[in-house]
Structures are given as C-alpha cells and as structure tokens.
Amino acid sequence: MMAKRRDRVRIYADILKAIWQESEGDRRVKITRVQYSVGVPFDRFKGYIAELQELGLIKAEGTLALTDRGKEFLVNWSRILETLNDNHGGNNGFKERSNRLLKDQEFGV
Numbered sequence: 126m127m128a129k130r131r132d133r134v135r136i137y138a139d140i141l142k143a144i145w146q147e148s149e150g151d152r153r154v155k156i157t158r159v160q161y162s163v164g165v166p167f168d169r170f171k172g173y174i175a176e177l178q179e180l181g182l183i184k185a186e187g188t189l190a191l192t193d194r195g196k197e198f199l200v201n202w203s204r205i206l207e208t209l210n211d212n213h214g215g216n217n218g219f220k221e222r223s224n225r226l227l228k229d230q231e232f233g234v
Contacts (some may be wrong), residue, residue, distance in 0.1 A: 138202045139163050140173055141182060144189050145199060153188035 131139070143162040147154040160170045177183045182195035191199070 136163070136165065136173060137177060137182070138199070140165075140170075140177060141191060141195050141199050141202075144183065144191050145196070148190065153184075153190045155188055156185070159189055 140159060140163050143159045144154055147158055147162065156170075156174065157167075160167055163170065165173065174183070174185050174189070177195070178185045180194075181192055182198055184190045184192060
C-alpha cells in the first residue's frame with residue numbers, strides 16, 4: 126500500500142512539531158535529528174528549513190529552534206486539526222496531543 130503524500134503545509138507543521146518535541150520546548154536541536162523524525166530526504170529538508178526560516182517560523186544557525194511565530198503557528202495548526210477531528214469524528218490520539226500542546230505554558234503564546 127502506498128503512503129499518502131503530505132502537502133507542504135503538513136510537512137512544515139511536522140517539522141515545527143518535531144523541533145518542539147525534540148527540544149522539549151526550550152532547547153535548540155540538531156538538524157539531522159529533526160530530519161530523521163520527519164522522514165524527508167535531506168536535500169528537500171534543507172529547502173524546507175530555508176523556507177521556514179524565511180517565514181520567520183524557525184531559527185536555523187547550525188541547530189534549530191522555534192521562534193515565537195513558529196510556536197504560534199503550531200498552536201493554530203493544533204486548533205485547526207482539533208476542529209477538523211471534532212467535526213469528522215476522527216481522533217487518532219491527536220486530540221490528547223493537541224490539548225497538551227495548547228496547555229503547554231512553554232509556548233508563551
């Protein structure tokens with residue numbers, strides 16, 4: 126069975142989420158650690174990192190860290206997915222994770 130392709134926004138969200146999870150909210154993380162977590166080939170991953178940096182969602186200076194804008198994106202993304210899951214009866218464990226993300230005061234958003 127072929128895996129479903131992710132669109133660019135989903136990949137952005139997955140990268141930001143991986144940075145947040147790997148950094149435990151407040152530390153910088155190694156690029157390769159996030160790349161392996163997201164499962165994107167490194168050449169494409171570098172492009173996504175450059176785009177996220179241009180958008181002001183991450184800081185990429187040898188290691189990766191979320192900016193306040195990146196944290197805000199994750200909170201909003203979680204709310205969108207929670208709304209979609211509530212409206213379509215799906216859950217897949219996301220609701221619990223998004224609630225943790227929304228309640229997490231490390232975000233400061």
